[in-house]
Amino acid sequence: MHEVLAKGILSSKNGMNIYRGCTHGCIYCDSRSNCYEMNHKFEDIEVKSNAVELLEKALRQKRCKCMIGTGSMSDPYMHIEEKLRNMRKCLEVIEKYGFGFTVITKSSRILRDLDILKKINQKAKCVVQMTLTTYDEELCKILEPNVSSTRERAETLKILHDNGIPTIVWLCPILPFINDSEENLRGILGYCIEAEVKGIINFDMGLTLRDGNREYFYSKLDKHFPKLKEKYIRTYGNSYQIPSPNDKQLTKIFYDVCFQNGIMSDTEECFKYLNTFEDKYAAEQISLL
Numbered sequence: 001m002h003e004v005l006a007k008g009i010l011s012s013k014n015g016m017n018i019y020r021g022c023t024h025g026c027i028y029c030d031s032r033s034n035c036y037e038m039n040h041k042f043e044d045i046e047v048k049s050n051a052v053e054l055l056e057k058a059l060r061q062k063r064c065k066c067m068i069g070t071g072s073m074s075d076p077y078m079h080i081e082e083k084l085r086n087m088r089k090c091l092e093v094i095e096k097y098g099f100g101f102t103v104i105t106k107s108s109r110i111l112r113d114l115d116i117l118k119k120i121n122q123k124a125k126c127v128v129q130m131t132l133t134t135y136d137e138e139l140c141k142i143l144e145p146n147v148s149s150t151r152e153r154a155e156t157l158k159i160l161h162d163n164g165i166p167t168i169v170w171l172c173p174i175l176p177f178i179n180d181s182e183e184n185l186r187g188i189l190g191y192c193i194e195a196e197v198k199g200i201i202n203f204d205m206g207l208t209l210r211d212g213n214r215e216y217f218y219s220k221l222d223k224h225f226p227k228l229k230e231k232y233i234r235t236y237g238n239s240y241q242i243p244s245p246n247d248k249q250l251t252k253i254f255y256d257v258c259f260q261n262g263i264m265s266d267t268e269e270c271f272k273y274l275n276t277f278e279d280k281y282a283a284e285q286i287s288l289l
């Protein structure tokens with residue numbers, strides 16, 4: 001890891017990344033793509049050492065409360081966070097200033113901060129987003145080697161729900177010829193039903209590949225799935241969109257199961273929900289008047 005002093009922390013859409021790079025090792029990771037111009041090794045994590053101070057300054061200056069999001073380019077609950085606790089310190093700031101919070105993670109390590117997440121959710125709104133791709137635990141270890149297993153993530157979702165924290169699952173990517181089966185999909189959806197997730201985000205059943213992440217993905221195919229790289233090249237060439245041949249069938253199952261179980265499945269609706277700030281404390285005060 002190496003430390004840098006960042007100039008700012010919040011994007012125009014109130015997203016933040018306190019770390020750059022990731023040690024979770026997912027073989028399909030889009031954040032490895034060259035277009036993000038990371039000027040260091042992906043696993044050599046860049047730590048924004050002034051992230052907490054920058055966040056406090058930014059929130060103090062904001063006129064309106066909003067949702068603060070994190071986790072789209074780097075999982076903030078990777079191993080390094082155990083020692084640094086920077087995510088926890090940021091959560092304390094978010095709670096102090098009464099903002100909402102949402103995070104995307106694949107780690108059960110988030111439960112360490114359950115106490116603060118609950119406080120944020122009591123005052124405003126806290127939503128935890130978790131990615132689930134692979135029902136088979138052995139396959140999951142190959143595709144996402146350094147994260148909590150799918151079963152552990154599903155248990156985490158249940159604990160969050162039992163503590164009043166709403167959850168959204170990202171059902172992606174689905175890798176053609178690897179985990180694009182009905183059995184895999186139904187297994188994951190079963191976990192989502194058990195954990196009473198609020199919504200599931202799914203674009204198409206497939207993945208995206210571009211320069212940078214394509215090379216890494218192919219090197220892992222060569223290691224774990226002999227001859228599959230050649231099949232990808234034959235089928236998709238250099239395409240960015242890599243749809244599963246089972247896309248239609250799986251998508252129908254996805255929408256049917258979500259509808260039957262009252263799970264939000266419209267992507268736009270899920271994003272609208274994630275972006276909408278709720279001030280529960282103010283609402284409570286008004287109702288008392």
Ligand code: SF4
Pocket residue numbers: 022023024025026028029030031072073074075106
């Ligand atoms: S957790 Fe996310 S950022 Fe980290 S390696 Fe996996 S896909 Fe990439």
